[in-house]
Amino acid sequence: MTNPLLQDWATPFQIAPFDVISDADFAPALDTALAAHRSEIDAIATCDEAPSFANTIEALEAAGADLDKVLSVFFTVAGADSNPTREDLQRQFSPILAAHFSEISSNKALFSRVNALWETRETLGLGPEQDRVLMLTHRGFVRAGAALTGAEDARMKEIKARLAVLGTEFTQNLLADERAWFMPLAEDDLEGLPEFVVDTARAAGDEKGADGPVVTLSRSLIVPFLQFSPRRDLRKTAFEAWVARGANGGQTDNRAIAAEILSLRQERAKLLGYESFADFKLETEMAKTPAAVRDLLMSVWEPARAQADADAARLAEMMRKDGINDDLAPWDWRYYAEKRRAAEHDLDEAELKPYFQLDRMIAASFACAQRLFGLQFKPLDIPLYHPDCRAWEVTRNGEHIAVFIGDYFARGSKRSGAWCSAMRSQAKFPKPQAPIVINVCNFAKGDPALLSYDDARTLFHEFGHALHQMLSDVTYESISGTSVARDFVELPSQLYEHWLDVPEVLSEFAVHAETGAPIPPDMLQKVLDASTFDMGFQTVEYVASALVDLAFHDGPAPADPMDKQREVLDAIGMPPAITMRHATPHFAHVFAGDGYSSGYYSYMWSEVMDADAFAAFEEAGGAFDPERASALERHILSTGGSSDAAELYIAFRGRLPGVDALLKGRGLAAE
Known part of the structure; x- marks a missing residue:
């Protein structure tokens, strides 16, 4: 056959x-x-x-x-x-x-x-x-x-082969740790948890074959558990398991793998004539040099840490009022931040979450694409690789543009995180081909499936990547869609997140799962007012990860990456109650492959542009200004890697942006 x-x-x-x-x-x-x-x-x-x-x-x-x-x-x-x-x-x-x-x-x-x-x-x-x-x-x-020739050529081949093996091992070890760990919850352990967290924990227990609800290492479950569980002992157990992924000893430990990867990358860069792997990697990016990356990250780090330190003092005081005479710990931050958010913004996520149904948020992302770019989405009934997947045909003016596939729910067979990929990229050579694009997420299942506001943002983010693929209009596949500089690729995705915050979008699509009522205006305003809440924490955990990534690759490879991680965090004054978003043993962005190695900063580099780019819409006719939408498609979304990234952005905006819009958007700008 x-x-x-x-x-x-x-x-x-x-x-x-x-x-x-x-x-x-x-x-x-x-x-x-x-x-x-x-x-x-x-x-x-x-x-x-x-x-x-x-x-x-x-x-x-x-x-x-x-x-x-x-x-x-x-x-x-x-x-x-x-x-x-x-x-x-x-x-x-x-x-x-x-x-x-x-x-x-070769x-x-x-x-x-x-x-x-x-x-x-x-x-x-x-x-x-x-x-x-x-x-x-x-x-x-x-x-x-x-x-390269001779022995250097042969060694380069050996390095590439070994790096491929190590990247696969790193990913599979991480998946094994995530799949193996879960914490059973007795009925008493559910006290204080909102119904949606309890439902998610019960569904996770069913998936694990456990006799009752469990907490797993899926972000869509462990984060709300850390936000809402009043049980400090259980929060600590769950958090320590979460941050220990890839560092549990035995066959799935990633620390030695990370050290070998960094050593081989440095050797690879030296063979090609570069001082460091960061010099090699950044040469083709918008940033160009490690110094430019460090300057950006440190310009954001200082105001972010100051905000986080001030927030930590507030949370520690709340903890003392609860009778806990101890230092604020990383497993405490989300719990007390959620209590503070509820108090200061009168915003209860348990009340908010029913307004963010997965299907309605998918519809919202489609509706924005229709208003901005004229795209239409028609469901397709076709065999896919898992029953959870669904597909749509994407058209414009009756013309086929793409197929879009969504795979939204967490499961043990899926690696963590969220991503967009193209099973087929757009091209006109050697024959025309329309893209087939997939968004993969890890949302908690439910009936109906309910998202947190961060989940909804993730959905819009990945759909922004999908639009970059779907609207591509170039001749050659090698420069199609997201085949752009790494620190430019996040611009369309992060820019698209802004449309989730547009009040008219939320007014139409954020409707209650049971009553069908639209989100009340006062609650909507609270959501928008709280959009920069806890931004010190979020920025610190991200920037710390990006600085560690850069330090790993800017200079000689560290013999012990964990020592290097500690050295960097000590040098920048990492707040003790906050951890890196991705510690070294589970930093898949950096060690599962070369994609974001020495490049995790690129989310923030792109955010400088996305804040400025959305401001262009606000300065024009608003979020759905047709001229700005047309310019965005013409100069960025359709062009792939057909021109230098800086040239594309300047063509859209007329200039390159500064960091001020980012600091303002994160609520970190000086008053």
């Missing part, structure tokens, strides 16, 4: 036929696809004709179609619906894929052709997009080590 992964998919919009694909199909399909890709690369490298943009660069763009199909399906299910077989396959595939792509990037004959085009680029008559693709292709080969 023909492997379904390698067939032409006669499905709606050529979506992978998940109902006929089995785990047994992946390995043979990968072998076949790798062999086909190898042959295509060899044909390009040994072509008798003189190098041209068509027979070299475009040929590279067109190569590997079957490999893309296999990997897009595999990595979708490996991240969102894993099982022991898929985890084993991931461990097998990582070194194979690393070796395959390393072989391509192919001297192939690089010679690319380099010849680069050196004669001014004579080729290329258009702007072609010129950009040539530059990125040449730069990618050089940064991958294509110019």
Whole structure:
């Protein structure tokens, strides 16, 4: 029988036929696809004709179609619906894929052709997009080590292969720790918890096969438990398990893995002629240098820490009034911050949450996209990789634009966090293809499913990434959608979060799950007034993580990353009642792959732009100003990586922004 992964998919919009694909199909399909890709690369490298943009660069763009199909399906299910077989396959595939792509990037004959085009680029008559693709292709080969020879070339291949293995191990260890731990709750332990937390804990118990409710390490459960449980002992137990992920000793401990990853990255950078991995990594980003990143982070750190210290004093006083004669601890912060929020803003999350139904928030994100960009969303009834998933066809003026898939609920087979990926990216070459985009979240199940305000923000954030993919309008897949500088990629996602705070959006879509009544105006105002509440805490836990990430990569690799983490936190004066958002052993952004390594700062870099970009709407005709929406699509959402990120932002806004809008938006600006 023909492997379904390698067939032409006669499905709606050529979506992978998940109902006929089995785990047994992946390995043979990968072998076949790798062999086909190898042959295509060899044909390009040994072509008798003189190098041209068509027979070299475009040929590279067109190569590997079957490999893309296999990997897009595999990595979708490996991240969102894993099982022991898929985890084993991931461990097998990582070194194979690393070796395959390393072989391509170190192919001297192939690089010679690319380099010849680069050196004669001014004579080729290329258009702007072609010129950009040539530059990125040449730069990618050089940064991958294509110019290395002999022992250095061989060592680079070894480093890449080992890093691929280590990244997979780090991810799987983290997933194993998250899956293994849960804390049973007796009926007395539920005292003080809102009904939605109790319901979520009972559902989690059912999923774990426990005899009653449990707390798991899913953020959508553990955070509200820490917010609402009056039991300090249980909060401490849960919090310590949460921050210990990847650092529990034994086979799933990630500390030695992190140290080896950092050492190999530094060696890789040295082989390529850079002083540090941060110098290497940031060269292609908007920030350009470690110093620029540190300047941004420290300009935000000082006012954030001052706010957090002031807030800590308030919370400690509240704790003493409860008769607890102890220092404010990290497992206390969320509980007393929630009590303070309820008192100062008269805002009770248990009363608020019924207004944030998942389905209504999905509808809100769609409605904003319709008003801004003219997109329409029609549900699709098609087989997907898990029963929780749902799909929509995205159209504009009757024309098919994309397929959007949402996978929203937490489960043991899904890694933590939230993300957006494209099973197929938009392109016009070698033939037109519309994108298939997935948002994956980890919200608590319920009937109906209710979100916290932060959950709703996450939904809008990931949908902003999806819009970047869906509205892409470029020729070549290598620069499509979110294929942009890492510190630019978060701009569309963080910018889209602002539409959740637009009063007319909440007035229409935040309706009570039981009564159907719209959110009362006074409650809506309280939500908006509280939007910067506890921002000192949120900023400190994020910036601390970003500074540690930068320190790991800016200079010699630390022998013991945990010692380096402590050194950095001590140097910046980390408040004792706040921890890093992502401590080293579970810092998947940095250690699961190279994506955000030396780049976790990029959320804040992008936030500088997103605060300024939304201000452009407010300065014009408001949140739905058609001219600003058109400019946003024309200059940012549709352009992918076809131009330098700074040039794209300037084209939209007329200038680059400063940090003032960010500080104001976070409520950290001096009065």
